[in-house]
Structure formats: C-alpha cells, structure tokens
Amino acid sequence: MNGIAIDSDYLRELSKELLVEIRSLESKIHGMAGEEFNVNSPQQLSRILFEKMGLPVIRKTKTGASTDAAVLEELEKAHGSEIAALINRYRHLMKLSGTYVEALPLLVHPETGRIHTSFSQVVAATGRLSSSDPNLQNIPVRTEVGTRIRKAFRPEPRDWVFVGADYSQIELRILAHVTRSPVLTKAFSEGGDIHTETASLIFGVPQERVDSAMRNRAKGINFGILYGMGAFGLANRLDISQAEAKKFIESYFERLPEVKAFIDSTIAQAHKDGHVKTLLDRRRDLPEINSSNANLRAFAERTAVNTPIQGTAADLIKVAMIRLDAEMRTRKLRSRLLLQIHDELVCESPPDEVEQMSACLKRVMESALELSVPLIANVRTGADWSQLK
DNA sequence: GTCGTCACG
DNA sequence: ACGTACGTGACGACA
Numbered sequence: 001m002n003g004i005a006i007d008s009d010y011l012r013e014l015s016k017e018l019l020v021e022i023r024s025l026e027s028k029i030h031g032m033a034g035e036e037f038n039v040n041s042p043q044q045l046s047r048i049l050f051e052k053m054g055l056p057v058i059r060k061t062k063t064g065a066s067t068d069a070a071v072l073e074e075l076e077k078a079h080g081s082e083i084a085a086l087i088n089r090y091r092h093l094m095k096l097s098g099t100y101v102e103a104l105p106l107l108v109h110p111e112t113g114r115i116h117t118s119f120s121q122v123v124a125a126t127g128r129l130s131s132s133d134p135n136l137q138n139i140p141v142r143t144e145v146g147t148r149i150r151k152a153f154r155p156e157p158r159d160w161v162f163v164g165a166d167y168s169q170i171e172l173r174i175l176a177h178v179t180r181s182p183v184l185t186k187a188f189s190e191g192g193d194i195h196t197e198t199a200s201l202i203f204g205v206p207q208e209r210v211d212s213a214m215r216n217r218a219k220g221i222n223f224g225i226l227y228g229m230g231a232f233g234l235a236n237r238l239d240i241s242q243a244e245a246k247k248f249i250e251s252y253f254e255r256l257p258e259v260k261a262f263i264d265s266t267i268a269q270a271h272k273d274g275h276v277k278t279l280l281d282r283r284r285d286l287p288e289i290n291s292s293n294a295n296l297r298a299f300a301e302r303t304a305v306n307t308p309i310q311g312t313a314a315d316l317i318k319v320a321m322i323r324l325d326a327e328m329r330t331r332k333l334r335s336r337l338l339l340q341i342h343d344e345l346v347c348e349s350p351p352d353e354v355e356q357m358s359a360c361l362k363r364v365m366e367s368a369l370e371l372s373v374p375l376i377a378n379v380r381t382g383a384d385w386s387q388l389k
Numbered sequence: 390g391t392c393g394t395c396a397c398g
Numbered sequence: 399a400c401g402t403a404c405g406t407g408a409c410g411a412c413a
Contacts, residue, residue: 095408125405132408135407137397137409138396168392232403
C-alpha cells in the first residue's frame, strides 16, 4: 500500500554505465572464444568451454555440464582459465542490470510515483512473507554494484529519512532458546561474537586465538546446523574434505549436546506426528517424513529441523510488525513501514520523528517475544537504502 | 512451461 | 550406493 520511492533517473544513468561494461566484456569473451555466441545461453557457453576450449567438466546438471559461478571460479583458479573470470563478471552485471536496474523504473506506479510490491502471507511454508512483482526482498547488497542499486531507493518526500532495524543472529538465538544450550545462552547473554565463540569451543583454543579461517568454519557449521546439513554439504560449503567436515560436526555436537538432542528429538517427533510446529504453534505438515524413498525422507528431516527455527523467526517479526503498527497509530506518527525482509524492517520518517521511530523499532522488536536469551535489534538511519547497512 | 542460474534472508 | 544445507522470486534461453 505504502510503496517505496526510487530515483529512476539515477538508475537510467547506472544502466548506461553497466551496459558499456557488459558490451566490452562480451566482445572480450567472444575474442577469447574465437567466435560470437550468446554468453547468456548455458548451452552455447558449455559448448565453447568444454568442447571447443577443452576445459574439464566440473559438475553436471540434468541437461548437461554446469557453468555456474562456482564452476567458473574453479576453472579460473585450478585451470588458469582467463575467460571464466570474465564470464562471471559478465553474468553478475547482466543479472543486476536485467533484474533490477532495467526493470525497476518500469514499475513505478503512475499515480503514486512509487514502487508497490506484493507481500504474500500464504506462499512460504515456514510462515515467512514472500514478496513479488517486484520482489523487494532480494535487492542486491553483497557487491559494489549492488550497493549502487540500493542507493536508488530514497525516502519520499526528499527531506524524510529511512529508519531500518534488523535482528542480530535471530535464528541462532532461537536455536539457543529451543535447545536451552548453556553454551549458546551464555554466549548470547554476554554479547560476544557467536561465531568466534563457537570456533573457540570446537577448536579448543581461547577466543583471542581464533583466526578468520576458524571463525569462518564455525560460521559454516552454525548455519549448517540450522539447515540440517551433513558432512558432504559442509565440506562443499567450506571447501574442505568430507573427513574434516565430519570431525568439525562431531566436535560441535560433543560440545553442544543439547543441539544434537534437539535435532534428534525434532526428527523423531516429526516421524510420529507427520508435522512440526514453531514456538507460536504454526504447523507445517511433512507428508514425506516417513517415505520409503530415502531422498524424500532425508529432505523432510532437514525441513523438520529448519522449520521450527525459520518459522519462529517469522512469527516473531510478525508480532513485532503488529505492535509497531499499533504504536505508530497510538502516537499518531506519520512514519510509514515500507518493507519487511525476514529479519529486518525498513521505515521512512519525517525528520522530527526519526528519534522516536528508532527507539520504537528497537523496543518493539526486542520485546516481541520473551526468550531465554536477549533479542537484539540494530537500528540505522540514512538518506538512501545503502546507508542502512 | 522448464531449466539453469543467481539475487536475497 | 546414493545424493547431499533451509526458505523464496525473476531473468534469459529454449522447446
């Protein structure tokens, strides 16, 4: 209903710049391939890389040899393929140009001058919202060009300010709550860095001795736990051997036995009930949890572990949104809630309401549910969306 | 319409 | 022996 304003002129300028680089990359790629072809066609690209240039096939898809970003990276690193790096950059720019820079200005509503996404409450099986036409929950953020796209989103009127708030480590805090793990609880209560803490624990070194590689591995495990990973998945994600990954996982469960117990009991309960529930009793049926097909069954078991966590986070932020709306009405604020991005809320406020909205967001989000660990919401303000990070 | 790919949490 | 981390939506190619 509210919609969010974008600077279309700025995006059109950005578009021109990106197209110049895309054309230049394209002709370099054609030059190295020795012929013109459609770089956007995985089929044609695959013929060039694996047949004409004789590069090794790294992984297969249903229909042929994979050319995804990880494959191209490997071709570059391990086989010295210069064309691979250019293709990855080309793909990146095409993606951002086609999906965002070109598309968004066409979606500005003629009467409101804003972009109006649709949020659905009934698509995602975990209880998350989903956003479409356009999806404003997947606006780029991880790269330099991504940041420049976020700059196009501006408060309107122009002297207003974006106020954004995101939950810190919401899913791991929920894991701490549902497992009652003393180790996780202590880490979150003392306010340290959870991945460093985890690394210290599973590698048996003091936190000051945890380097970035160790922290990264611990981070991989922490996320993997939430997704029901196995050793193979973790090994791939962290680019380590399966045996090594297995050791990390064993070490993790040895130090955090309550997490292991939660996973096992959740799966057992799912087999009994045919469904799992979130903290606020949202239910997800798992019709394939007792399937005789091992793949389907394993998938359902991972889902059984993930859904109570992801779904509780979804419940939690919905409670916060309802209370925020109530507060805004009570206080007769002119500020508007614009976006929800799973663990984050983005609002726009007139200058004289920024302080009040910031405090309100923080308080409402942090008190949405009383868990056994504190909830932390970090609030930021900015003159465009890129400044909220 | 399906596939491969890739953007986000 | 096998496939292999959860949840989404959108794009271009191709049939």
